[in-house]
Amino acid sequence: MKLQQLKYLLAIVDNGLNITSAAERLYTSQPGVSKQLKLLEEELGLQLFSRRGKSLDSITPAGERVIERARLIMQEVENIRSLASDYYEEEEGALSIATTHTQARYVLPPIIGEFRDRYPKVGLNLHQGTSEQIADMIASNDIDFAIATGSKDLFSDLILVPSYHWDRSIIVPKGHELTKLDGRMTLGDLAKYPLVTYVFSFGGQSSLKRAFADEGLDPDVVFTARDADVIKTYVRMGLGVGIVASMAADCADKKDLHVIEAEGLFPRSTTWIGFRKDTVLRKYMLDFVQLFAPHVTAQKLDDVRRARSQAEIDKLFDETELPVRTGCADGVIEAA
Amino acid sequence: MKLQQLKYLLAIVDNGLNITSAAERLYTSQPGVSKQLKLLEEELGLQLFSRRGKSLDSITPAGERVIERARLIMQEVENIRSLASDYYEEEEGALSIATTHTQARYVLPPIIGEFRDRYPKVGLNLHQGTSEQIADMIASNDIDFAIATGSKDLFSDLILVPSYHWDRSIIVPKGHELTKLDGRMTLGDLAKYPLVTYVFSFGGQSSLKRAFADEGLDPDVVFTARDADVIKTYVRMGLGVGIVASMAADCADKKDLHVIEAEGLFPRSTTWIGFRKDTVLRKYMLDFVQLFAPHVTAQKLDDVRRARSQAEIDKLFDETELPVRTGCADGVIEAA
DNA sequence: CGCGTTTACGTCGTTCGTAACGATA
DNA sequence: TATCGTTACGAACGACGTAAACGCG
Numbered sequence: 001m002k003l004q005q006l007k008y009l010l011a012i013v014d015n016g017l018n019i020t021s022a023a024e025r026l027y028t029s030q031p032g033v034s035k036q037l038k039l040l041e042e043e044l045g046l047q048l049f050s051r052r053g054k055s056l057d058s059i060t061p062a063g064e065r066v067i068e069r070a071r072l073i074m075q076e077v078e079n080i081r082s083l084a085s086d087y088y089e090e091e092e093g094a095l096s097i098a099t100t101h102t103q104a105r106y107v108l109p110p111i112i113g114e115f116r117d118r119y120p121k122v123g124l125n126l127h128q129g130t131s132e133q134i135a136d137m138i139a140s141n142d143i144d145f146a147i148a149t150g151s152k153d154l155f156s157d158l159i160l161v162p163s164y165h166w167d168r169s170i171i172v173p174k175g176h177e178l179t180k181l182d183g184r185m186t187l188g189d190l191a192k193y194p195l196v197t198y199v200f201s202f203g204g205q206s207s208l209k210r211a212f213a214d215e216g217l218d219p220d221v222v223f224t225a226r227d228a229d230v231i232k233t234y235v236r237m238g239l240g241v242g243i244v245a246s247m248a249a250d251c252a253d254k255k256d257l258h259v260i261e262a263e264g265l266f267p268r269s270t271t272w273i274g275f276r277k278d279t280v281l282r283k284y285m286l287d288f289v290q291l292f293a294p295h296v297t298a299q300k301l302d303d304v305r306r307a308r309s310q311a312e313i314d315k316l317f318d319e320t321e322l323p324v325r326t327g328c329a330d331g332v333i334e335a336a
Numbered sequence: 337m338k339l340q341q342l343k344y345l346l347a348i349v350d351n352g353l354n355i356t357s358a359a360e361r362l363y364t365s366q367p368g369v370s371k372q373l374k375l376l377e378e379e380l381g382l383q384l385f386s387r388r389g390k391s392l393d394s395i396t397p398a399g400e401r402v403i404e405r406a407r408l409i410m411q412e413v414e415n416i417r418s419l420a421s422d423y424y425e426e427e428e429g430a431l432s433i434a435t436t437h438t439q440a441r442y443v444l445p446p447i448i449g450e451f452r453d454r455y456p457k458v459g460l461n462l463h464q465g466t467s468e469q470i471a472d473m474i475a476s477n478d479i480d481f482a483i484a485t486g487s488k489d490l491f492s493d494l495i496l497v498p499s500y501h502w503d504r505s506i507i508v509p510k511g512h513e514l515t516k517l518d519g520r521m522t523l524g525d526l527a528k529y530p531l532v533t534y535v536f537s538f539g540g541q542s543s544l545k546r547a548f549a550d551e552g553l554d555p556d557v558v559f560t561a562r563d564a565d566v567i568k569t570y571v572r573m574g575l576g577v578g579i580v581a582s583m584a585a586d587c588a589d590k591k592d593l594h595v596i597e598a599e600g601l602f603p604r605s606t607t608w609i610g611f612r613k614d615t616v617l618r619k620y621m622l623d624f625v626q627l628f629a630p631h632v633t634a635q636k637l638d639d640v641r642r643a644r645s646q647a648e649i650d651k652l653f654d655e656t657e658l659p660v661r662t663g664c665a666d667g668v669i670e671a672a
Numbered sequence: 673c674g675c676g677t678t679t680a681c682g683t684c685g686t687t688c689g690t691a692a693c694g695a696t697a
Numbered sequence: 698t699a700t701c702g703t704t705a706c707g708a709a710c711g712a713c714g715t716a717a718a719c720g721c722g
Contacts, residue, residue, distance in 0.1 A: 001413060003339050004687095020701060029689050034702060036687090044420035053696050054702045062423045069416045076409045077337060080402050084380035087398045308644040340712090356676060365714050370677060372712085389721050390677040 003077060005040040006070040008033050009048065013067055014140070017049060017056035072278075079280040090283045096125040098134040099147040101227035103271065106247040107325065108147075111291045119284045130226065138276075144285060146274040147292070149245075150207070152310065158274035159304060162317045163293035165268045165324045168208070169249040170260040171235050171242040178241060179258045183332065187215050187265055194222040194240035196231050208243065211266045232257065245269075249327030261329035270322070277305070295321060339413060341376040342406040344369050345384065349403055353385060353392035408614075415616040426619045432461040434470040435483040437563035439607070442583040443661065444483075447627045455620045466562065474612075480621060482610040483628070485581075486543070488646065494610035495640060498653045499629035501604045501660045504544070505585040506596040507571050507578040514577060515594045519668065523551050523601055530558040530576035532567050544579065547602045568593065581605075585663030597665035606658070613641070631657065 011022040012033065019037070023030040041048055048063035049056040059067065085093060095115075099108065104126060112124065127137055135154040137143050152160055170190065172178050181189055191212060212219050222240050225231050228248035235242035236256060243266075249259040273292055275281065281289075281301075289296055296304075300316060307313045347358040348369065355373070359366040377384055384399035385392040395403065421429060431451075435444065440462060448460065463473055471490040473479050488496055506526065508514050517525055527548060534544075548555050558576050561567050564584035571578040572592060579602075585595040609628055611617065617625075617637075625632055632640075636652060643649045 001339060001416065003337060018701080030701085031690090031703070031705095032688055035704095038703085044416070045424035046420050051702095054694080055696075055700090056702090062419065065419050066416050069412045069419075073409050073412045076405045076412075080337065080380070080405045083398065083401050083405075084382050088381035354676080364712095366676080367678070367715090368713055371679095374678085387677095390719080391675090391721080392677090 001040065001043060002036075003073070005036045006073055008036045009040060009067065009070055010074060012037065012049075012056070013059065017058070019056065075276075075278055079278070082280040082282055086280075086282045091119055092121045093282055093284060094123040094125065095145075095285065095288060096127065096143045097145045097147060098127040098129060098137045098143045100130065100134070100149070101128055101229075102149075102245045102248055103147050104128045105227065105229065106245075106250070106327075107271075108292075111288075115284075115288055115291055118287065122284050138274075144275060144279070145288070147271065148274075149269050149271045152272070155274050156310075157276070159277050159307075159313060160272040160274040160310060161289070161293060161296055161301075161304060162270050162272050162314065162322055163296075165270050165322050167246050167261065167263045167268055167324070167326070168243050168266050169246045169327055169329055170262050170265075171232060171244060171249060171253070171257050172260075173236060173238060174256055174258050176241070176258060178260070179330075185260065185262070185265070187212055187217055190241065190243075190265070191217040191219040194220045195243060196223045196225070196234045196240040197221060197243040198228075198231070199224040199226055207267050207269070246327040246329070247325050249329055251328035254328065254330065259327065259329040261326065261332040263332065268324075271325075295323070337376065337379060338372075339409070341372045342409055344372045345376060345403065345406055346410060348373065348385075348392070349395065353394070355392065411614055415614070418616040418618055422616075422618045427455055428457045429618055429620060430459040430461065431481075431621065431624060432463065432479045433481045433483060434463040434465060434473045434479045436466065436470070436485070437464055437565075438485075438581050438584055439483050440464045441563065441565065442581075442586070442663075443607075444628075447624075451620075451624055451627055454623065458620050474610075480611060480615070481624070483607065484610075485605050485607045488608070491610050492646075493612070495613050495643075495649060496608040496610040496646060497625070497629060497632055497637075497640060498606050498608050498650065498658055499632075501606050501658050503582050503597065503599045503604055503660070503662070504579050504602050505582045505663055505665055506598050507568060507580060507585060507589070507593050508596070509572060509574060510592055510594050512577070512594060514596070515666075521596065521598070521601070523548055523553055526577065526579075526601070527553040527555040530556045531579060532559045532561070532570050532576045533557060533579040534564075534567070535560040535562055543603050543605070582663040582665070583661050585665055587664035590664065590666065595663065595665040597662065597668040599668065604660075607661075631659070 008022065008026065011026050012019055015022040015025060019033050020030050023033040026033065037048070044066070046062045047060050048066055050058050050060055082093075097108075108126070112126070115122075116124070127134075127143065129137065131148050131151045131154055134143075134146050134148055138146055138155065138158065146155060146158060147163075148155075149166075170178065170185070178185060178189065178193070197208065220240075223231075223234050225234070228244040231242045231244055232248075232253060234240070243262070246261060249261075253259065273289060275285075286298065286301065289301065295317070303316055304313050307316065344358065344362065347362050348355055351358040351361060355370050356366045359369040362369065373384070380402065382398045383396050384402055386394050386396055418429075433444075444462070448462070451458075452460070463470075463479065465473065467484050467487045467490055470479075470482050470484055474482055474491065474494065482491060482494060483499075484491075485502075506514065506521070514521060514525065514529070559567075559570050561570070564580040567578045567580055568584075568589060570576070579598070582597060585597075589595065609625060611621075622634065622637065625637065631653075639652055640649050643652065
């Protein structure tokens, strides 16, 4: 058995059981891949794939189990390489982050900026998507960190480190009636207007819906978007009242929008940063985590990695001590 | 990086950083091993060992971490081979068991016998030792199962499956005064005589000592041995009253010994069977576990492997449902 | 000088890529 | 006939073992 055979095996699996495309991805010849697969199957004495004619048709049960182990092995090989690079030269490498629009657009820029200054030689990959898409990216690996809000279920194989809380902000065109209620707005007031907000099933979104339902309100959501910029656009057009993450309430928006911090109206959301449990975090990765979530000390991260369940991890972070991210509001609703 | 290099690396570590002996163990030439180590270090760009002159002196911190990962990898490689053999030919392989004298002498023989009948082609290795020695054997790997009683602390890296309970038996020469107390014996009665029993720190032994202490008794232990056969020998010689595991009270002993089941006198002990968490158990291994502990169903074992702590595992086994192993007693002490 | 490691080098086996072939839809 | 996998073969590479040199106690 050779590492290369396992690598080829995984490449075949990850390319839809197509040996030709696997070979291309591996920058090698197709017969080579074919042969190594055959050798591996011969050595193990079992079929990893069932064939239809000559083409690979499906993975055998035995194959599934071998592949599972092979992934673990390649993971550990990567880990060895990682920690070796870390000892050898700390400043080079790559960092892949999958995250949502709000993070990518409003939260990460200053963090990424500082990171670039500190590690100019580290290649950065930022992938934007919905929670589901992020989960897919994680599954197909090659992502170091996932950053998202709520919906922890999708990421059960990651370690999720709570990073900060945030509330929602109400955005309306300047001079809108709601601006007169500054500081005393209720959900009832809000429900009187058509709303523009994030699509459902987006991070913590259902909690927003529930907040209305809990008061017996059924708001008229006229438009849902995947990102705050779109929401703002439609709010500017007078389509309705916008509800966005506070971080998305940019100071630059104040020219023509009025922003009200809705701290008391909706339950708080928590954004986390997640990574694979068995991955070696290189120095610059640790630093990135600390840039993003300064309360995560090296000690804390060590504890986190020793934890045996997500519940244990959550216990390590006193929710009340997490910072709260805000935007650039004109008014604040008084706490209920 | 190649699997072979990792294998060589581990061989070097396991042979006291002596490349020559590592090469012998690997049935290859010494320069070959030396070269592969060098290549690995070059590829990773770090020193795995610190050298004094040309000899390997110690493992560098980076080396420690690499070795740790390498072990994981080789473990998984073994797992792949294991499960492949299992699919290919279920009846061949090897089974190594480390256990204590009592198990090896009194409990395992019929189980091993049945196992041999069922899997004649599986090579059996039985290693006998004290709990500490068993722990050492586990550490130096190559042991599939450990079977022992009590002292779970020594085996924190194993999954321990509770298998059966047992009590102690009192053995005395025929016609001994204690036989007249049959059924009404107390610890106080026992403490009047010199005792012959297992050495302390042997499975659950301290609990025996404590049983006396709890009643304010300080028995005169005139002789301690590692195994029941020795104890019986000295009891026969009239040196004192023997306290042994009930399983060790053989029917063949009845010719000249009187055996009293001391079910109520001492706390019950529990014998467990342990194996490494990340090892693939081959079919015949699963069957062995079920021969040894019939209450462990395949479903149960699956649950066990999913458990995240020993506490969780223990919860899976209702202690009251475990069988109680007995010996071949003449009399039974009435329960207190 | 013995022990252990590294260097040097010839041999042998393996891998790789190209090219040709085979099978399937 | 286009697609995908296997077989065949020569070239290049890498691993192995022997022999010799080196460094340290």
